[in-house]
């Protein structure tokens with residue numbers, strides 16, 4: 001028998017918005033992720049109640065519905081972090097609850113606690129206005145720019161000595177977070193502003209951190225109908241002119257450096273296909289694509305994995321692709337060694353991969369770019385730039401600033 005109180009709870013569920021459930025899962029310490037796929041309207045929220053964050057092999061085609069996450073430093077035989085989709089909730093673009101897919105049953109105490117906490121939070125809903133709550137540091141680390149430029153100079157010298165062809169060097173920018181900053185509000189804002197990106201917010205209670213991002217780069221997509229997709233994305237220039245107006249795509253011209261840099265990523269992907277003797281792929285591009293405040297060059301690669309009777313293609317390719325030369329370099333081993341020795345910090349989940357697996361039969365794994373880690377009242381932004389023989393250190397620094405601005409400009413603007 002359902003009690004009157006419980007009946008009321010069920011009817012109240014429709015009142016719940018994404019932010020109510022997000023706040024509840026964070027306060028209860030459940031791992032979870034909320035995301036919006038490019039070119040879709042729905043927002044999905046996944047909560048892992050029973051097992052916390054598991055470690056497993058990224059066998060995409062064999063996994064149950066969940067959310068996968070890996071740091072940059074990951075080798076093909078290692079496990080990745082995986083959140084089982086105990087509860088998967090769909091919200092409309094405006095945050096209204098549309099569907100609850102509950103894999104643990106209505107009577108599960110964890111589920112009941114989540115709903116009770118979320119319902120109690122309705123009254124405390126945050127306002128989406130005025131989220132300008134990052135505190136810019138009074139004086140930015142004056143050495144950061146010079147340090148980064150020195151690493152670029154070292155990379156260019158190593159390239160000229162033929163140690164490798166390309167390396168992606170990255171850095172961080174750290175800001176203090178005000179107590180009123182709401183990550184979920186920032187997520188909603190990014191999801192509204194960047195329809196072409198994979199926008200996500202991930203709660204990792206074991207690490208006491210959240211990751212928020214709006215990445216333009218797909219690593220591996222596998223649809224239930226057999227469509228497999230990956231892409232090479234590189235080459236960067238600002239999308240707006242000096243007057244703040246977006247320059248139309250057809251007016252964008254690319255220099256030799258960017259064309260070569262992106263071609264190296266495409267070549268790397270083709271090499272991965274060659275390793276598994278896969279010749280039946282469709283290659284489209286390169287074309288100019290908008291990603292927030294930036295333009296990039298992109299080539300799409302598509303395969304029909306059903307026609308090839310190759311169900312394990314997504315996990316085979318994930319293992320071959322990561323880290324691609326869009327975030328690491330070519331050749332892989334030498335550029336990775338250079339990053340480990342010279343970059344001077346731990347990338348953590350930045351330039352790793354993340355995304356939903358087997359949700360309604362589809363898996364969408366992205367490269368974790370344009371991302372910020374929220375931890376201990378500090379926001380750490382991450383960005384990198386592809387270094388080739390022709391790199392100019394000052395321009396590479398500016399590129400990382402622009403990439404950091406993709407998030408910063410949106411989430412600090414009220």
Ligand SMILES: C=C(O[C@@H]1C=C(C(=O)O)C=C[C@H]1O)C(=O)O
Nearest residue numbers: 233234235236326369383384386
């Ligand atoms: C490394 C990043 O971006 C990657 C590097 C790019 C480049 O070097 O031009 C462009 C897009 C991404 O593949 C980043 O956003 O931090």
